Amino acid sequence: MTATVIDGKAFAAKVRAKVAEEVTRVKAAGVTPGLAVVLVGEDPASAVYVRNKGKQTVEVGMESIEHKLPADTSEADLLALIAQLNADPAVHGILCQLPVPDHIDADKVLAAIAPAKDVDGFHISNVGLLATGQKAMVPCTPLGCLMMLRDHHGSLSGMSAVVLGRSNIVGKPMAQLLLGDSCTVTIAHSRTKDLADVVRGADIVVAAVGRPEMVPGDWIKPGATVIDVGINRIEDGVKEDGTPRRRLVGDCHYDSCAAVAGAITPVPGGVGPMTIACLLANTLTACCRANGLEEPAGLTA
Numbered sequence: 001m002t003a004t005v006i007d008g009k010a011f012a013a014k015v016r017a018k019v020a021e022e023v024t025r026v027k028a029a030g031v032t033p034g035l036a037v038v039l040v041g042e043d044p045a046s047a048v049y050v051r052n053k054g055k056q057t058v059e060v061g062m063e064s065i066e067h068k069l070p071a072d073t074s075e076a077d078l079l080a081l082i083a084q085l086n087a088d089p090a091v092h093g094i095l096c097q098l099p100v101p102d103h104i105d106a107d108k109v110l111a112a113i114a115p116a117k118d119v120d121g122f123h124i125s126n127v128g129l130l131a132t133g134q135k136a137m138v139p140c141t142p143l144g145c146l147m148m149l150r151d152h153h154g155s156l157s158g159m160s161a162v163v164l165g166r167s168n169i170v171g172k173p174m175a176q177l178l179l180g181d182s183c184t185v186t187i188a189h190s191r192t193k194d195l196a197d198v199v200r201g202a203d204i205v206v207a208a209v210g211r212p213e214m215v216p217g218d219w220i221k222p223g224a225t226v227i228d229v230g231i232n233r234i235e236d237g238v239k240e241d242g243t244p245r246r247r248l249v250g251d252c253h254y255d256s257c258a259a260v261a262g263a264i265t266p267v268p269g270g271v272g273p274m275t276i277a278c279l280l281a282n283t284l285t286a287c288c289r290a291n292g293l294e295e296p297a298g299l300t301a
């Protein structure tokens with residue numbers, strides 16, 4: 001079998017188009033959704049993600065507010081900025097780009113963001129709401145994975161799903177979302193026994209471990225859907241000028257998995273682009289909730 005490639009770039013473009021359409025409706029009601037993004041430090045990858053967030057926010061017609069703070073910003077100053085954004089009625093979504101420098105306690109920062117404006121869905125209130133099946137702000141990357149799975153399969157009810165990885169940002173919320181769609185869910189991790197056999201039993205595999213090409217094709221059940229969340233930059237030979245050649249790979253070995261799976265997301269161009277598209281969707285949702293406007297269908301869990 002050769003897998004259908006789930007094109008996250010194209011899917012994300014559709015989500016953004018839908019968000020833009022809904023932003024027009026919300027603006028007609030007198031509100032412009034606003035997203036505040038806070039970046040502390042100069043991590044190059046984070047700077048790119050933040051730039052893309054700002055650009056895409058503006059492209060869908062929303063207001064983008066960027067705060068770029070030096071790497072030595074104190075935790076107290078960062079918390080003061082978040083308090084100011086919490087109180088600003090023009091700001092409907094707030095996020096602090098992760099990772100933050102080591103001297104800042106990320107959990108404290110996430111806890112300081114008003115849950116209603118927590119468009120990353122990382123605040124403990126939103127974590128609890130999601131875990132108990134209530135209306136929450138849902139973390140963007142798992143929400144993007146869920147949207148792609150629903151689009152590909154229609155109903156996920158009764159399917160068996162394995163989530164590889166137990167991070168608060170992807171693995172745990174992903175498992176909750178799949179459970180919410182009536183999958184039978186296993187969360188596997190570095191201590192899971194007989195990992196290959198566990199993965200082989202799954203109709204859906206979501207890999208979010210951050211280990212390049214860890215999942216080989218012979219772990220995949222024929223016809224299964226593979227959602228690869230990993231974004232790993234590896235060195236792959238040398239260029240003519242003698243410098244290392246680098247490329248991005250996922251947590252799954254693409255060619256061998258694609259030969260067995262029914263559907264697969266590529267890296268790059270799979271889950272990654274959905275993260276920012278879902279951030280825009282979450283900002284719109286937060287704005288609608290804050291202003292008593294009808295929430296757009298199909299953009300939330």
Ligand SMILES: Nc1nc2c(c(=O)[nH]1)N[C@@H](CN(C=O)c1ccc(C(=O)N[C@@H](CCC(=O)O)C(=O)O)cc1)CN2
Nearest residue numbers: 049095096097098099120140268269270271272273275
């Ligand atoms: N506060 C947050 N911090 C971080 C999050 C997050 O959701 N909230 N996620 C990641 C970074 N991230 C967004 O912030 C992000 C990562 C990857 C992509 C993406 O489109 N990736 C491309 C490849 C990009 C490349 O060439 O490097 C792809 O997979 O096709 C978008 C957003 C950590 N921090």
